[in-house]
Amino acid sequence: MGCWLRPEGPQARKVVEQEACEGLVNAMPSSLAQQVRRYPYKDMPGLLEVLECQLAVHSKGLKLGIYQDVGNRTCAGYPGSYGHYDIDAQTFAEWEVDLLKFDGCNFINLDILVEGYKNMSKALIKTGRNITFSCEWPLYLWPFHTPNYTDIREHCNQWRNSGDVFDSWQSVTGIIDWTVNHQHVIVPFAGPGAWNDPDMLVIGNFGLSPDQQVSQMIIWAMMAAPLLMSNDLRYIDPKAKALLQNKNIIAINQDPLGKQGYRIASVNNFDVWERPLSGDRYAFAVTNRYDLGGRAEQDDTIASPRCDDGVAGAHVTVRACSAVREVVDSLQSLYLEDHRGPEEEGLEDVSPLWEDLAQQITRLEEKIREVAKCAGAKQPCGLASAAPRRK
Incomplete structure (x- = not known):
């Protein structure tokens, strides 16, 4: 697109605009166009692409998610939100983000990790926009002690407890086993607005057989898990698509009582x-x-x-x-x-x-x-x- 943020120092947040971008910028709603001409926080290449993506996603009735980190760097080494929770939350709200996945890499210590999640939660609420807050708070605490799920439930909408899922049956069963082994701790805290998140569905990829995909879909529904897909919808096969759209399984997952199985x-x-x-x-x-x-x-x-x-x-x-x-x-x-x-x-x-x-x-x-x-x-x-x- 030719529009990006060019850092001119550690704290620089200047937007560089080029003629190639003006047509798209001018066609945006005024609130979004202002984002390209103001001083947003991140030194993030492709800001305009983010805003263009937001327009395309919302026009199709879908939701827009974004990734950040509680520390000073993300897991991939990009700038994190530490010390900038309020301005980041406000920026995400102005970008009309619907979900924030907030990772926990590169935290200074456990106390700052916990305070960071609480502070971002408060910052998101302060924006007035309904942004789902997806935390990895307990994932980073379990190696040290049992997390305080009363606190986690109070500040997060969903939270990861165990490691990342991969496109293999061994990975899926590993997450199921972890959940079973800790269900006496985590199940009582799940309910509407606050969910244990066993990570994404890997249905429609290549690592699971059709029957294994059915198992993941059903057990995730039983666990009242957020049903987030990790696949390329352009190439998904008909059976996997039908499974992901199965109304009976989805009805169990979305049951209004909201109790975890x-x-x-x-x-x-x-x-x-x-x-x-x-x-x-x-x-x-x-x-x-x-x-x-x-x-x-x-x-x-x-x-x-x-x-x-x-x-x-x-x-x-x-x-x-x-x-x-x-x-x-x-x-x-x-x-x-x-x-x-x-x-x-x-x-x-x-x-x-x-x-x-x-x-x-x-x-x-x-x-x-x-x-x-x-x-x-x-x-x-x-x-x-x-x-x-x-x-």
């Missing part, structure tokens, strides 16, 4: 998830984590005669139930496939393992019956009651 049972490779829904309903997900190939058949006791049809993948079944931990007498057959990788289409016959699988399923059924005895309890089994929701 949690794992209630695990026997060997089988996991059972539960999520409370509005209207005294529950969603259940059963996953088979076996990755050697083959199909397992089991009878399951978590389905209810009052359940609506859910969303079934080859190895995952989800049901949104009006029953509250209801144990039904009639059992329903459930087929759960393994999680073969995208390159493992021709695997050897593993039917000799099925007898062992049948024993695992029997133990799983017994575990589910134990959990179901919590019927009528006022809070999820083994989990503390949720903290008051952020207004």
